[in-house]
Amino acid sequence: xxxxxxxxxxxxxxxxxxxxxxxxxxxxxxxxxxxxxxxxxxxxxxxxxxxxxxxxxxxxxxxxxxxxxxxxxxxxxxxxxxxxxxxxxxxxxxxxxxxxxxxxxxxxxxxxxxxxxxxxxxxxxxxxxxxxxxxxxxxxxxxxxxxxxxxxxxxxxxxxxxxxxxxxxxxxxxxxxxxxxxxxxxxxxxxxxxxxxxxxxxxxxxxxxxxxxxxxxxxxxxxxxxxxxxxxxxxxxxxxxxxxxxxxxxxxxxxxxxxxxxxxxxxxxxxxxxxxxxxxxxxxxxxxxxxxxxxxxx
Amino acid sequence: xxxxxxxxxxxxxxxxxxxxxxxxxxxxxxxxxxxxxxxxxxxxxxxxxxxxxxxxxxxxxxxxxxxxxxxxxxxxxxxxxxxxxxxxxxxxxxxxxxxxxxxxxxxxxxxxxxxxxxxxxxxxxxxxxxxxxxxxxxxxxxxxxxxxxxxxxxxxxxxxxxxxxxxxxxxxxxxxxxxxxxxxxxxxxxxxxxxxxxxxxxxxxxxxxxxxxxxxxxxxxxxxxxxxxxxxxxxxxxxxxxxxxxxxxxxxxxxxxxxxxxxxxxxxxxxxxxxxxx
Numbered sequence: 001x002x003x004x005x006x007x008x009x010x011x012x013x014x015x016x017x018x019x020x021x022x023x024x025x026x027x028x029x030x031x032x033x034x035x036x037x038x039x040x041x042x043x044x045x046x047x048x049x050x051x052x053x054x055x056x057x058x059x060x061x062x063x064x065x066x067x068x069x070x071x072x073x074x075x076x077x078x079x080x081x082x083x084x085x086x087x088x089x090x091x092x093x094x095x096x097x098x099x100x101x102x103x104x105x106x107x108x109x110x111x112x113x114x115x116x117x118x119x120x121x122x123x124x125x126x127x128x129x130x131x132x133x134x135x136x137x138x139x140x141x142x143x144x145x146x147x148x149x150x151x152x153x154x155x156x157x158x159x160x161x162x163x164x165x166x167x168x169x170x171x172x173x174x175x176x177x178x179x180x181x182x183x184x185x186x187x188x189x190x191x192x193x194x195x196x197x198x199x200x201x202x203x204x205x206x207x208x209x210x211x212x213x214x215x216x217x218x219x220x221x222x223x224x225x226x227x228x229x230x231x232x233x234x235x236x237x238x239x240x241x242x243x244x245x246x247x248x249x250x251x252x253x254x255x256x257x258x259x260x261x262x263x264x265x266x267x268x269x270x271x272x273x274x275x276x277x278x279x280x281x282x283x284x285x286x287x288x289x290x291x292x293x294x295x296x297x298x
Numbered sequence: 299x300x301x302x303x304x305x306x307x308x309x310x311x312x313x314x315x316x317x318x319x320x321x322x323x324x325x326x327x328x329x330x331x332x333x334x335x336x337x338x339x340x341x342x343x344x345x346x347x348x349x350x351x352x353x354x355x356x357x358x359x360x361x362x363x364x365x366x367x368x369x370x371x372x373x374x375x376x377x378x379x380x381x382x383x384x385x386x387x388x389x390x391x392x393x394x395x396x397x398x399x400x401x402x403x404x405x406x407x408x409x410x411x412x413x414x415x416x417x418x419x420x421x422x423x424x425x426x427x428x429x430x431x432x433x434x435x436x437x438x439x440x441x442x443x444x445x446x447x448x449x450x451x452x453x454x455x456x457x458x459x460x461x462x463x464x465x466x467x468x469x470x471x472x473x474x475x476x477x478x479x480x481x482x483x484x485x486x487x488x489x490x491x492x493x494x495x496x497x498x499x500x501x502x503x504x505x506x507x508x509x510x511x512x513x514x515x516x517x518x519x520x521x522x523x524x525x526x527x528x529x530x531x532x533x534x535x536x537x538x539x540x541x542x543x544x545x546x547x548x549x550x551x552x553x554x555x556x557x558x559x560x561x562x563x564x565x566x567x568x569x570x571x572x573x574x575x576x
Contacts, residue, residue, distance in 0.1 A: 037375070038383075046397060049412035053408060094317075106311045117326065117327065128554075135332045231406070231510035251411065278400065
């Protein structure tokens with residue numbers, strides 16, 4: 001899925017130019033029909049699930065909500081989720097910067113193929129992503145016997161969860177940086193180097209300020225996926241309570257045990273994270289658009 | 299200074315490319331190749347038997363059919379929603395625009411339990427359908443609903459920018475030649491949107507085929523009826539049938555590669571047609 005999650009930015013520009021032009025203006029009844037249908041669909045399919053999460057979470061009252069979240073298993077799931085994100089996001093951040101630097105600031109054959117390979121994890125089913133690590137590190141996997149001899153556990157343990165998370169969040173930062181840095185070209189960096197700046201200085205003083213919003217954008221999308229990943233992590237986790245359960249897996253266990261209030265309480269934290277992600281994303285888009293407008297004026 | 303040095307004036311090429319290739323190989327390429335190496339080691343007959351077992355084939359049909367249907371629904375409603383967001387002014391528009399991306403940000407398991415709660419027989423929507431004997435949760439219809447949820451932003455976000463950039467001149471020309479709004483839409487606007495609609499369809503479909511988290515809660519997971527292909531892989535793994543899981547995974551991976559090529563082709567076509575960078 002080329003650019004699937006990374007590259008889709010919001011575009012709510014002004015519609016007045018269409019509404020004030022007689023050739024592009026729809027009849028009023030068409031407008032209300034289109035908006036009525038579209039917004040009903042939006043409310044039913046997107047808003048209703050979101051409202052349901054918070055409604056179900058607080059249905060049994062604040063006390064049940066707090067008790068569900070302060071349960072030791074829930075807390076350990078929160079810790080593991082934070083740990084997986086704290087490892088996978090920086091790794092993929094470093095990778096994203098490095099890949100973007102190599103691809104956009106230098107010429108070499110096979111560049112397009114490399115870009116396609118970087119996108120691969122987006123088009124692989126999360127379940128398959130989990131499976132590949134079982135095939136490598138599971139008891140019957142390639143390295144299984146060696147790992148057992150050395151008493152190292154990857155599958156059904158924390159390292160497997162981290163690996164699966166790194167895999168599914170692999171392209172996020174790179175996908176944001178590459179198109180932007182390609183569009184910006186190399187002139188500014190080349191000027192800096194010609195004037196005697198070192199490579200690191202050039203990166204910190206010239207490249208980074210130019211891409212900071214895209215970088216942040218990639219990082220928050222990467223983080224949202226890292227904390228919310230379910231399928232891939234589910235395959236490698238083994239679902240050991242208090243040890244290898246992330247928040248989404250904990251939601252599943254509670255739900256399957258009919259502890260709906262507790263399941264939705266943990267789910268509400270994840271939904272809140274999703275809303276925060278969308279808020280930051282909208283803010284960055286607004287910043288980027290404002291910067292673009294300024295550039296056009298200046 | 300030689301010519302070659304001048305051309306490659308920026309430092310860090312060896313280090314950044316070396317790290318990129320090493321990390322890509324370790325995290326993505328080598329693990330994915332394990333599926334094909336493992337599948338190749340099974341022997342042809344065992345592979346075919348595992349990949350085409352009746353219960354597995356039933357899951358392909360369901361995953362494929364439900365994903366196609368969901369992507370088609372998303373094309374229709376995604377276009378309507380994108381049209382509303384681009385062409386009209388209405389209160390709350392910015393909020394709607396921001397929340398269209400919710401399925402990208404909301405963890406799939408959360409979407410899964412919420413949808414199940416809504417469509418179960420005592421749920422907000424399920425209870426109104428129950429008297430008519432319409433069941434959505436725990437049937438293939440529930441699967442389609444979950445796939446519609448996760449696929450919607452793909453269509454909206456591919457159609458929206460194309461619609462935004464569409465030059466008003468074409469519609470002005472059509473109007474001045476006496477065409478009505480409907481005629482203009484069908485003959486002028488819609489053809490310009492076809493590449494974007496197809497790309498959105500393919501993206502939503504590709505995501506839907508591999509989707510797991512939002513589906514398993516609402517699906518009911520009955521063999522031959524409501525078992526999706528990713529669940530078959532999990533089922534095989536739980537039975538320690540690694541070979542069986544690998545065979546199914548290899549079929550899914552090949553489908554992913556084909557879809558990736560199709561989507562890249564569609565995006566290239568789309569950007570040529572629209573005259574903008576994808």
